[in-house]
Amino acid sequence: MAVEQIAVTAAEGTAPAWVYTPEGKGPWPGVILLMDGPGMRPAVHHMAQRLSGHGYVVLLPDLFYRSGAYDPVDPKVVFTDKTLREAHRERFMAPATPKAVMADFPAFLAVLDGRADVAPGGYGVTGYCMGGRLALIAAGTYPDRIAAVASFHGGGLANDTPTSPHLLAGRIRAKIYVAGAIEDANFDDAQKARLIAALDQAGADFTVETYPARHGWVPEDMPVHNPEQAERHWQTLIPFFDGVLK
Template identity: 45%
Template structure:
């Protein structure tokens, strides 16, 4: 699997990134930014980015926590059960404000636009848990640069905050896909209804679906990982990207 390890200069510093492209194929390919869950970039997300690349994409995997320096990786099997690790995890999540992720996304898209492996000036974004929320924030705040956005077991998509992603619907120009988890208090049936109404009123092409897996179903090192749901999520995401991102 071809992989480039590089650094992207953002308005806030230097972000380490990995760029994955299909093996044994000639590009260029549509560019996609993959946002990890709260555990950040780790081996399981390298594997996921490589898998997405094999469907015909140049996939950028950024260290979203780069501002925190050389941070220690999380063990997602135990992080939420350990009080200290949970506190550290929640702190790290809190550092990724909408303004910060918007600035970062602009730098990531500039980087992709300048790579010979990448075609087009509009990109895909996908994310998991925390990254699912980031994907919709970026779709709303960088509408001219996002052609497709996919969120899987994303939380906080509908909140009372002025920064809630659903309040950005009127600005979105991307095709949006949301895959919700069962019994997930961070994205409930009521949240889905509100998000659907906002996207429909804004004329955004979108799909909101429910998966029978629990929160974390698509990420292999999460305890609730569900292989059948994970395979379904790959099919759904690549269908959306294939229809919305020109080759």
């Protein structure tokens, strides 16, 4: 396993990013991993490393580059304190709007395009929390580039905002996997039904499920981390990508 830190010339500055490559001889399929709300930290790197170990070149970009350099946060501290949580959202999450991140995406795709160890063809995207929403938006914004998209505990997937991913259902050509959380106000039963209806009407190839876990269950450092359901996520994600990208 190898990891390389790079600097990506994105839409509004230089975005730090990491490229994880498997052992052995490529080329391998390319995947972009979109982080969750707490931002770049060891738990997200562990996820990129594990995914790469299954035979993927994984690009892990820092979506918060617009907010300047920062030290990794502890979600158990930041997301259990209201004042710290709101300050984090304002400084980091607010600037990473769908429009902003989609403007960065050509640069992310270009990184994979330019690597000899990345196999030609469509790429995979997986995202978590805010990254799960952005992953679906990316699949609808760049339908010719993304062949498989997965969203885990994403919020706002079928709400009333103009950037709701369900509005792009007719543009998505990728195979889709969505896993929501129980009792999640940001992706409740009504949004789930709305998303399914939009994808079904569009004739998309999709699966939408709800896991018996709380919003944010996958990363190992989250207060609601659920080891059993996080492992289920891996046992689902890898065959999902393998079936499309390999």
